[in-house]
Amino acid sequence: MRIRILWPAGQATATLRATPTAEELWRALPLRSSVSTWGDEVYFETPVSVEREDDAQQVVEPGTVAFWTDGDSLALPFGPTPISRGGECRLASPCNILGVLDGDAQVLRTARSGDPITVERA
Secondary structure, eight states: OEEEEEETTEEEEEEEOSOHHHHHHHHHOSEEEEOEEOSSEEEEEOSOOOOOOTTOEEEEOTTEEEEETTTTEEEEEOSOOTTOSTTOEEEEEEEEEEEEESSOGGGGGGOOTTOEEEEEEO
16 A cells, blocks of 8 residues: 655655554545644644554654554654654654655655645555
8 A cells, every 4th residue: 555645845655554554544545634743743633543553663763654543643753753762753652553654754844734734545
């Protein structure tokens, strides 16, 4: 499963793994939301609501596509957040891991809080 994420100043593509949460997200596409930022993380609400999976992680690599079950949101970290230790990408709480962005995750730096964002099948 491949997705495209678009906002006014940029776009990214990602490859999703075959997980229950990724499949729920896939069924909900296309979706539109509004960007929020938290340190070097872009996140936004989705119409998807799922339980935390057994392999959920809180510390991830830049460019990870994660689903924050506490907020029904996609979380796209590209660097440290306010609770990171050092340069790690530490999410607010353990998140379901859906996949990884293709290419350089730093493209997310161009997304601003309040920007419209769209996720669609690629």
